[in-house]
Amino acid sequence: NAGVTQTPKFRILKIGQSMTLQCTQDMNHNYMYWYRQDPGMGLKLIYYSVGAGITDKGEVPNGYNVSRSTTEDFPLRLELAAPSQTSVYFCASKINRGNTEAFFGQGTRLTVV
Template identity: 90%
Template sequence: NAGVTQTPKFRILKIGQSMTLQCTQDMNHNYMYWYRQDPGMGLKLIYYSVGAGITDKGEVPNGYNVSRSTTEDFPLRLELAAPSQTSVYFCASSGETATGELFFGEGSRLTVL
């Protein structure tokens, strides 16, 4: 199994540009998440989804949008990129397991100049 796959792995954006970070999982998980991790810091929840068509805000949603049209995909949209959005973005998913374990992708490193 591929697990959780994120693309791109690296991206440099200019201020004001927009882009979409892609995330797909092949584990048939209902729950998907986007986190950002600033250098040397913890993970902050941006948005999450409990199933196709259902999304909700996390701790730091401003400047981002998400959609969940299928169980597998959970893209994160950055509109009007700002230097404050320079970070590593992690997508994660979890299923109906007793442990509630989150499975993470490898991360997408975004730099906004």
């Protein structure tokens, strides 16, 4: 049981480039999330999804897009990378029950230069 898998683990992008951060989970969780963690800060929610075909904005969605075509996958797209998007990105998933925990991937460290 792999849990939540994120790829890549590290990436360096040039300003203006685009890329997709991949996230997949094998626990059949309905809920999936993307958070970013800036240096010295806690995690902030970018986007989340409550099921296939349904996504919604979090606290810091600008500059990102997501899609959820399957239960397993929740990719995060950066269209025009900016230095302000240098961060560590975490994907998480959770089943649809209030008293259960979220499971996190190991994060993607992204540097935009």
